[in-house]
Amino acid sequence: MVANRLRKNRRRLNSWCKRSGATCYRVYDADLPEYSAAVDLYQEAEGARRTFLHVQEYQAPAHIPEEKTQRRLDELVAAVLDVFEIPRAQLACKTRAKGKGGSKYGRFAENGEFVVVLEGPALLEVNLFDYLDTGLFLDHRPVRLRIGREAAGKRFLNLFCYTAAATVHAAVGGASATGAAASVSVDLSATYLDWARRNMALNGIDAGANTPAHRLVQSDVLRWLESSAETFDLIFCDPPTFSNSKRAADFDVQRDQVRLLRAAMARLAPGGLLLFSNNFRRFRLDQATLDTFATVEEITPLTLDPDFARNSKIHRCWEFRHRREAPNP
Secondary structure, eight states: OHHHHHHHHHHHHHHHHHHHOOOEEEEEESOSTTSOEEEEEEEBOSTTOOEEEEEEEEOOOTTSOHHHHHHHHHHHHHHHHHHHTOOGGGEEEEEEOEETTEEOOOBSOOOOOOEEEEETTEEEEEOSSSBSSOSOOGGGHHHHHHHHHHOTTOOEEEESOTTOHHHHHHHHTTOOOSSSOSEEEEESOHHHHHHHHHHHHHTTOOOBTTOSSEEEEESOHHHHHHHOOOOEEEEEEOOOSEEEETTEEEEEHHHHHHHHHHHHHHTEEEEEEEEEEEOOTTOOOOHHHHTTTEEEEEOGGGGOOGGGTTOTTSOEEEEEEEOOOOOOO
């Protein structure tokens, strides 16, 4: 049953992949209740051009016996290996357990195996085995491609930049500035900033803490925003649902949204665009407060490709621009 669904999805997505050039995409997302998992395909861009599959099992309700969930997962894995005809070594399998504010993060393995994939014109590293997430959020593909199209001649800011895939697209798309860094990417994690530096290097772009053209900043995002005086033409802000760290105050996207967005808008140049997204399913935008200093438009349907048609709530996305003052009568 699940093998048939995988084949059906693969056929359905095939023409879209050919038109769009997508080589990393979701092929299954809990289509069948008995097999509650997401399955993502990653096509290697270089070398042997191997196909990898990444299976994330959603945590089953407590009332379902563990042996039943394990049997279903084993059946799904067997179906994936059969349908896509890959060796077991090219399949990563994980369980996405729930923690406070969303899924739990952390290391799964210590393989250190990175695979280079292609997204539009950008080469990017993914790690399918060592972490819960791979280094590339596939649902944000349309947003990253848009950033690449719109970045030419603009100064770009990437907040909570993760592995800086969006910054790579902006840089490849021609982000530039006179007398300032063409892009600034901010994250609290040194691990992800090292990953970001490698992503930039893959595309022939020099980036780092002291690099004039494309600067990587290790900092708490709110702290950096509220202490900076720089301005940017294009900003991408995709915060986590919740985070805590010994180096920064706890962050809660629902609670802290107004403070975050007010601080980000203060860094947005006149006529600029801020793209704000998050994946907290119960998120409620504080529209009344935000309307006092920004014009806001939700664009979520435009930011989802066909491989996420079944999961339209995987994220929400808005455009923010400065409010235009009413002309004097």
